[in-house]
Amino acid sequence: MADTPKGAILQKDKTTYAIVPRTPAGLVTADILENIAKVVRKYEISVVKITSGQRMALVGIKGEDVDAVWKELQMDVGQATELCVHYSQACPGTAVCKFGVQDSLGLGLELEKMYEGMQFPSKVKFGVSGCPICCGESFVRDIGVLGKKNGWTLILGGHSGGRPRIGDVVAEDLTTEQVLALVKRSLEYFKENAKKKERISAFIDRVGVDTVKKAVL
Numbered sequence: 001m002a003d004t005p006k007g008a009i010l011q012k013d014k015t016t017y018a019i020v021p022r023t024p025a026g027l028v029t030a031d032i033l034e035n036i037a038k039v040v041r042k043y044e045i046s047v048v049k050i051t052s053g054q055r056m057a058l059v060g061i062k063g064e065d066v067d068a069v070w071k072e073l074q075m076d077v078g079q080a081t082e083l084c085v086h087y088s089q090a091c092p093g094t095a096v097c098k099f100g101v102q103d104s105l106g107l108g109l110e111l112e113k114m115y116e117g118m119q120f121p122s123k124v125k126f127g128v129s130g131c132p133i134c135c136g137e138s139f140v141r142d143i144g145v146l147g148k149k150n151g152w153t154l155i156l157g158g159h160s161g162g163r164p165r166i167g168d169v170v171a172e173d174l175t176t177e178q179v180l181a182l183v184k185r186s187l188e189y190f191k192e193n194a195k196k197k198e199r200i201s202a203f204i205d206r207v208g209v210d211t212v213k214k215a216v217l
Helices: 030-042 062-071 105-117 174-194 200-207 207-216
Strands: 016-019 047-050 056-062 085-090 123-130 141-150 152-156 167-176
Touching: 016 062, 016 105, 030 062, 056 062, 085 105, 105 123, 105 141, 105 174, 141 174, 152 174, 167 174, 167 207, 174 200, 174 207, 200 207
Parallel strands: 085 123, 123 141
Antiparallel strands: 016 056, 047 056, 141 152, 152 167
16 A cells, blocks of 8 residues: 555554564564563554564554654564565574574574565565474475584475475585575576566476476586
8 A cells, every 4th residue: 555654564453553673583682672662652552473483563553653663663674565585584503502503593694684675576484493303494484494413404495374385405414605605596596587476385386396406506
C-alpha cells in the first residue's frame, strides 16, 4: 500500500502496524533491550513477539506513531516482505556452546553483513549451525551452512513453509573462505536465472540440483 509507513506491515485489524527491527544473528545488548522496553511502554505497543528468524516483532503500533517508534529505537529495519535477504539465523557455535565445532555465530554475522539490502528474485534466509545437531535449522533455509569437525557443509534449497523441503547438500569440508565464495557464486547464479518471487527451493526443483552444482562448483 502506498500509504503504508516505511518499514511497517499492516495488521489484520487494518489500522495498526508491525515492525521488525534488525537484530543480526539474534544478538541484542542490554541497552537495546532497555530501549525497546521503553519504546513499547511509551507507545503502548500491545505485542512483542520473538520470531523464527531470531528477531523481535513489535505489533500493534498506530500508523501515526510508526516513524517516531523507528526514530526512538535507533535500529535498522529487518526486512520481512521484500525480495532480499531477510535474516541470518545462527546458533552460538564455538562462541559458547560445548557442542560447537565451527564458529557459526561469526559466519552468520558475516553473511548478513555481506548481503544486507541486496536485491534477489525472492526473499532469502540463511541458517548457520555450528555442529551436526543443526540448531540453526540449516536444512530448511534457502541457504544453509552446517559445521562439522572437518569444515563447513553448504546446503541449498531448504524451505520450512507450506511446501516444506529438505535442502540439498552441495559441498562439504569447506573452509570459511571457501563457503563464503561458494555462497556468493550460488546467489549470483540464483539472481541471474530464477524467476521473480521464485524461492531457491522452487528454483532447484525447476532446474535440478545437478545443474546448480555444475554452475557453482
